[in-house]
């Protein structure tokens with residue numbers, strides 16, 4: 001098993017506006033992620049999940065410790081990591097095809113190859129028939145599939161996903177979860193996926209890292225082993241419910257603690 005990503009004693013603080021103190025968003029994060037692994041990160045609101053992903057994306061730097069990718073410290077963004085956010089961030093004046101090609105323009109892929117590759121990835125997300133549509137002609141789920149295709153098109157080793165399905169309705173979300181698992185199996189990418197949804201975490205993850213409330217630390221890492229071939233609807237299987245309950249229990253105390261912190265933070 002090759003370690004792809006390593007968080008080594010990672011902490012991150014931010015200046016507090018109007019004061020000299022600093023807010024500790026993350027503290028002492030130690031986490032190894034293997035190549036090709038699908039890791040999901042869950043935690044109470046404001047516990048530092050996005051901060052963790054930003055550090056991996058190279059959009060921020062740790063205040064302590066190191067984030068290693070292939071054994072080398074992350075020093076900035078790179079095409080070896082693709083990012084998908086909750087908001088699709090598509091260019092409205094470009095077609096689906098044009099949006100997927102956009103990411104390739106920055107990486108210097110020749111024009112004809114760009115077009116071919118964009119088509120290939122639109123096919124992978126089942127949108128080949130919608131290549132010439134503009135974002136306003138696509139549903140939320142389709143837009144997010146375009147965003148996924150765009151991130152995959154320049155073939156990053158790692159896919160970072162920050163609540164990518166949170167804005168979608170339940171049915172669309174479930175079908176995109178299936179699609180993402182299919183893409184993951186087919187491409188062998190290392191995926192780090194952030195969510196608030198316990199079901200989503202259990203369904204998608206090989207491992208689910210549960211963070212504490214702020215400052216975010218690793219509370220527990222749960223290995224998910226579901227026999228997906230055994231049940232037609234794995235989400236209704238008893239083993240699924242057991243994992244859901246395990247993670248719910250881990251999160252419950254933390255959510256209460258986070259709410260308490262929030263109350264204390266409100267000025268009297």
Ligand SMILES: Nc1ncnc2c1ncn2[C@@H]1O[C@H](COP(=O)(O)OP(=O)(O)OP(=O)(O)O)[C@@H](O)[C@H]1O
Pocket residue numbers: 014015023025043044045046047048049050051052214
């Ligand atoms: N650039 C910044 N400057 C100051 N504080 C920040 C900055 N970015 C994040 N924070 C603070 O760090 C903490 C963690 O934020 P972060 O967005 O990582 O949490 P999260 O777990 O992703 O939250 P949510 O689940 O609500 O999306 C929060 O208290 C947030 O206000």
